[in-house]
Amino acid sequence: MDEGKLSKTQIVLTAEEQKKLDESFGEYLVESESKEIILLNKSGELIAKTGDITSDAAVTVSALAAGVFSATNELARILGEKEFTVTFHQGKETNIHISLITPNTLLAVVFDNTAPIGAIRFWAKKIGNTIKGIIENAERRGSQKPSPELKKELKNEIDNLF
Amino acid sequence: MSVINFARKEISFKIVYYGPAMSGKTTNLRFIYSSLPGKVKGNFTTIATETERTLFFDFLPLELGMIKGFKIRLSLYTVPGQYIYKLTRKSVLRDTDGLIFVADSQQSKVEENIKSFNDMVENLQEFGENIENIPLVLQYNKRDLNPILPVYEMERLLNKEGKYQHYEAIAINGTGVIASLKAITKLVVSKI
Numbered sequence: 001m002d003e004g005k006l007s008k009t010q011i012v013l014t015a016e017e018q019k020k021l022d023e024s025f026g027e028y029l030v031e032s033e034s035k036e037i038i039l040l041n042k043s044g045e046l047i048a049k050t051g052d053i054t055s056d057a058a059v060t061v062s063a064l065a066a067g068v069f070s071a072t073n074e075l076a077r078i079l080g081e082k083e084f085t086v087t088f089h090q091g092k093e094t095n096i097h098i099s100l101i102t103p104n105t106l107l108a109v110v111f112d113n114t115a116p117i118g119a120i121r122f123w124a125k126k127i128g129n130t131i132k133g134i135i136e137n138a139e140r141r142g143s144q145k146p147s148p149e150l151k152k153e154l155k156n157e158i159d160n161l162f
Numbered sequence: 163m164s165v166i167n168f169a170r171k172e173i174s175f176k177i178v179y180y181g182p183a184m185s186g187k188t189t190n191l192r193f194i195y196s197s198l199p200g201k202v203k204g205n206f207t208t209i210a211t212e213t214e215r216t217l218f219f220d221f222l223p224l225e226l227g228m229i230k231g232f233k234i235r236l237s238l239y240t241v242p243g244q245y246i247y248k249l250t251r252k253s254v255l256r257d258t259d260g261l262i263f264v265a266d267s268q269q270s271k272v273e274e275n276i277k278s279f280n281d282m283v284e285n286l287q288e289f290g291e292n293i294e295n296i297p298l299v300l301q302y303n304k305r306d307l308n309p310i311l312p313v314y315e316m317e318r319l320l321n322k323e324g325k326y327q328h329y330e331a332i333a334i335n336g337t338g339v340i341a342s343l344k345a346i347t348k349l350v351v352s353k354i
Contacts, residue, residue: 010163010354018169043176043257044221044237045165056204056223063207063221063237070253071218078249104163104257153230154173154351161226161234162344 011041011104012141017134018048024130025050032123035094036110039101039131042066047135051110065098065108088120095120101128105135163257164354166232174235175350177343178255180282181264182274183215183243186303186333190264191222191238193336194343202226216242219254226347236347243278252285260297260350262342264333265320267302267310272319279320297349300328301342306335 013021025037029050036051038058044066049058069087076084085100091113097120098108109124165174179187188208195206204223210216220240225233241251263282265275283293302316311319313330321328327345331338 010166012166013169015169018167041163041165041257043163043259044239045174045176045235047165047167059223059237060205060207060221063223063239066256067219067221067254070256071250074249074253150230150232151352151354154232154234154354155348157229158344158348158351161229161347162340 011047011135011138013047013138014141017138020134021048021131022050024127028123028127028130032109032111032119032127033115034109034111034123036061036108037127038062038065038108038110039135040066040106040108042070042104042106047105053110061108065096065106069098069100069106086121086124088117090117097121097124099124099128101132102135102139104139107131164259164350166354170233171231172233172235173354174237175259175347176237176239176257177260177262177346177350178258179238179240179262179264180251180255180278181241181243181301181303182266182271182278183245185243185264185266185271185275185278186331187240187243187264188216188220189333190262190301190303190331190339190342191220191240193333193339194224194238195222197336197340198224215244216240217247218242218250234347234351236343238343245277248281248285251281252288255282255285256289258296259353260299260346262299262301262346263320264301264303264331265316267304267316268307269309269311272311276319297346297353298326299342299346299349300326301331301333301338302328303331303333303338305330305337306332 036053038049039047040062044063046059046062087098089096095111101107207221209218222238224236241254329338329342
């Protein structure tokens with residue numbers, strides 16, 4: 001897919017893939033001594049998260065991280081760069097590393113300030129490489145359409161949701 | 163684009179409110195936030211200047227309820243309307259499932275509406291996307307003000323071929339806000 005184009009990729013995760021993601025994130029959270037690991041797509045939707053962060057907070061972090069990433073890439077294009085694949089924010093107590101895993105998926109890893117930048121980069125890359133295959137499968141599945149019955153039911157029931 | 167999670171039984175969509183500066187995009191989100199019950203809505207996040215004008219975007223996640231065992235989530239965004247934030251608007255538009263164009267009905271805002279609509283089309287084109295392929299609902303806001311354009315004039319300006327559904331609105335008191343949201347939700351759901 002060309003960078004800068006609207007992504008047409010829908011992500012469809014199975015229960016098994018979700019379990020694998022959760023397991024990997026759980027292991028890496030301990031191993032890397034990170035505080036949170038959040039997986040999101042470029043449109044800002046939360047895909048998976050591990051750590052103490054609440055679901056509500058993770059949803060907001062996903063929207064903001066995707067926004068920051070997208071805005072940074074407008075900056076990249078102005079500078080003649082195709083895309084920045086990593087965005088890093090350093091604070092007094094907390095750092096966040098946001099990196100591109102597939103053309104549509106971003107990984108945000110939050111560390112406290114004791115972690116050296118080299119270690120942060122190392123772990124972000126390692127986690128990304130581990131889950132890349134799972135995400136690519138979920139993206140391939142995204143091109144399949146859900147059942148017409150589900151679509152019909154969804155459309156008919158929308159009124160009841162508001 | 164939407165995410166379907168079979169493990170969590172969730173489907174999520176991204177909807178963007180687009181339109182000229184001060185047309186009422188943030189007001190739409192504020193009304194939705196104030197009128198829906200707590201369990202439905204997440205945190206309302208706004209990145210604004212000191213004068214309360216939207217700088218980056220407003221964000222409101224909603225968890226509407228269950229359909230056929232699937233939890234339906236909507237992520238609502240607004241873009242900054244001010245002309246100088248063109249690139250910011252473009253970045254918020256990325257991977258959108260549906261659009262609500264909030265037009266200002268005041269007679270004095272005709273040009274701004276057209277300019278903003280064209281800006282939206284151009285931004286989508288720069289992503290390689292065609293406006294024809296994205297669900298879009300028009301909201302003619304500020305129907306309580308005077309002087310405003312009659313609806314048929316608004317239609318002539320923004321919806322010549324009558325392709326899009328339109329809703330009259332007074333976002334400040336909620337008129338037409340939920341109707342527009344419902345309409346775009348139906349359209350994005352039928353696209354998955």
